Amino acid sequence: MYLLGYDIGTSSVKASLVDAQSGQTVASAQYPDAEAPIIAKQAGWAEQEPEMWWDELKQATARVAAQAEGALAKVKAIGISYQMHGLVCVDKEGKPLRPSIIWCDGRAVPYGNKAFEAIGGEKCLQHLLNSPGNFTAAKLAWVKENEPETFAKIDKIMLPGDYIAMKLSGGDKKTTISGLSEGMFWDFQNNEVSKDVMNHFGFPEDIIAEIVPTFSIQSTVCQAIADELGIPAGTPISYRGGDQPNNALSLNVMKPGEIAATGGTSGVVYGVLGEVNYDKLSRVNTFAHVNHAADQTRLGVLLCINGTGILNAWMKRTVAPEGISYGEMNDLAESVPVGAEGLSIIPFGNGAERVLQNENPGASVHGINFNIHKKAHMLRAAQEGIAFSFAYGMDIMAKMGMEIKTIKAGHANLFLSPLFRRTLASVTGATIELYETDGSVGAAYGAGIGAGIYKDSDDAFKTLKHMATIQPEADCEPYKAAYKLWVERLGK
Numbered sequence: 001m002y003l004l005g006y007d008i009g010t011s012s013v014k015a016s017l018v019d020a021q022s023g024q025t026v027a028s029a030q031y032p033d034a035e036a037p038i039i040a041k042q043a044g045w046a047e048q049e050p051e052m053w054w055d056e057l058k059q060a061t062a063r064v065a066a067q068a069e070g071a072l073a074k075v076k077a078i079g080i081s082y083q084m085h086g087l088v089c090v091d092k093e094g095k096p097l098r099p100s101i102i103w104c105d106g107r108a109v110p111y112g113n114k115a116f117e118a119i120g121g122e123k124c125l126q127h128l129l130n131s132p133g134n135f136t137a138a139k140l141a142w143v144k145e146n147e148p149e150t151f152a153k154i155d156k157i158m159l160p161g162d163y164i165a166m167k168l169s170g171g172d173k174k175t176t177i178s179g180l181s182e183g184m185f186w187d188f189q190n191n192e193v194s195k196d197v198m199n200h201f202g203f204p205e206d207i208i209a210e211i212v213p214t215f216s217i218q219s220t221v222c223q224a225i226a227d228e229l230g231i232p233a234g235t236p237i238s239y240r241g242g243d244q245p246n247n248a249l250s251l252n253v254m255k256p257g258e259i260a261a262t263g264g265t266s267g268v269v270y271g272v273l274g275e276v277n278y279d280k281l282s283r284v285n286t287f288a289h290v291n292h293a294a295d296q297t298r299l300g301v302l303l304c305i306n307g308t309g310i311l312n313a314w315m316k317r318t319v320a321p322e323g324i325s326y327g328e329m330n331d332l333a334e335s336v337p338v339g340a341e342g343l344s345i346i347p348f349g350n351g352a353e354r355v356l357q358n359e360n361p362g363a364s365v366h367g368i369n370f371n372i373h374k375k376a377h378m379l380r381a382a383q384e385g386i387a388f389s390f391a392y393g394m395d396i397m398a399k400m401g402m403e404i405k406t407i408k409a410g411h412a413n414l415f416l417s418p419l420f421r422r423t424l425a426s427v428t429g430a431t432i433e434l435y436e437t438d439g440s441v442g443a444a445y446g447a448g449i450g451a452g453i454y455k456d457s458d459d460a461f462k463t464l465k466h467m468a469t470i471q472p473e474a475d476c477e478p479y480k481a482a483y484k485l486w487v488e489r490l491g492k
């Protein structure tokens with residue numbers, strides 16, 4: 001018995017086939033091998049064709065079938081993870097009316113800002129938990145004003161994962177509360193589609209697809225698609241979630257106080273909050289987590305930091321001795337004491353930072369002493385600066401009522417560095433747990449929960465491979481002193 005998970009990313013679609021009993025990934029593949037194209041007709045725009053995602057899914061599925069001959073015929077449930085905040089507009093036949101306006105497209109910002117002012121900032125934060133900003137609702141407002149003929153033909157609007165589920169089922173147009181909340185369509189106070197948002201933008205009520213629970217048999221694979229993909233007809237599509245909530249699910253981050261973190265080119269901290277709350281300065285995004293329900297508040301608080309792994313990579317290219325590996329670079333950084341003898345690096349050199357209220361201060365080096373500091377100090381200060389930026393965001397989450405006890409992360413990227421892990425644990429006081437997982441595997445587990453194969457997330461993830469646990473240092477004061485100095489130098 002197998003579970004099939006899809007991760008509909010910006011650069012590729014990944015498919016993973018998981019043995020439901022053992023938890024082992026028996027096959028995994030992505031398509032394309034190079035990054036998928038993004039259409040940018042104007043500066044700041046970013047679009048992709050939904051049909052491209054579907055083609056990529058078919059290609060990835062074929063590669064999985066080739067790796068595990070005959071296994072697709074034993075798939076019992078399908079789960080979908082997807083790039084968040086994208087807008088897909090389909091007609092009555094389910095055909096896309098235009099390319100999807102994806103998450104990194106900035107054209108809708110003025111529409112979201114006007115809605116924030118018109119509805120009222122405090123009311124938006126209380127009911128939507130965010131500013132409408134550049135999210136899906138604002139993108140739809142742009143279509144309504146600039147492409148009225150297209151808008152008039154829309155039957156339903158969807159997120160990328162909703163579109164893929166529709167294609168698999170042969171036409172079922174459905175969505176979730178979690179999906180609607182990430183698009184700024186969900187009113188958390190009234191537990192319904194936001195009348196304020198719909199009325200302000202002039203959207204008809206029937207443009208919203210049928211709402212189904214995140215974990216449930218939402219629809220099933222139709223015969224035509226079953227024949228095409230080699231998956232049994234009637235296979236339940238039983239889970240869908242945005243990529244960041246899904247990443248948290250893949251680490252079994254489901255309870256208040258738990259944190260999922262990633263440290264790639266940019267860094268993401270995603271925490272679970274057990275009460276309705278928000279940041280008054282909108283420095284973090286708050287959405288319905290995958291296990292949110294009317295009788296169980298579970299909100300995902302999302303912090304994104306642009307300048308994380310990209311700083312470490314820059315250090316390797318420009319500061320570290322030529323030709324050394326990341327492991328050797330970490331060893332060199334470890335040769336100097338905590339706090340890098342007064343050297344601090346602010347890592348915000350990769351564009352505007354939401355955590356700084358969309359300011360773009362650039363990266364900077366503070367306290368440099370030409371008689372003391374060497375390459376090793378720069379390398380240590382860089383990794384400490386990245387860890388401190390994570391801690392800075394977590395401080396905001398703590399002020400929202402989140403008691404951070406555990407940080408869970410995949411055993412990859414920055415979390416391969418003992419220095420980074422130790423710094424983050426010691427400055428936050430949280431235990432770090434590392435696991436072997438990814439988004440498509442998490443979606444497969446989610447499908448198992450939704451189809452009732454697992455009784456809950458703890459049952460689903462009992463086979464999740466634990467790689468390491470990092471506790472805060474016995475003496476955390478040097479780390480906290482370095483962090484205090486870093487915050488002072490940040491000037492926020």
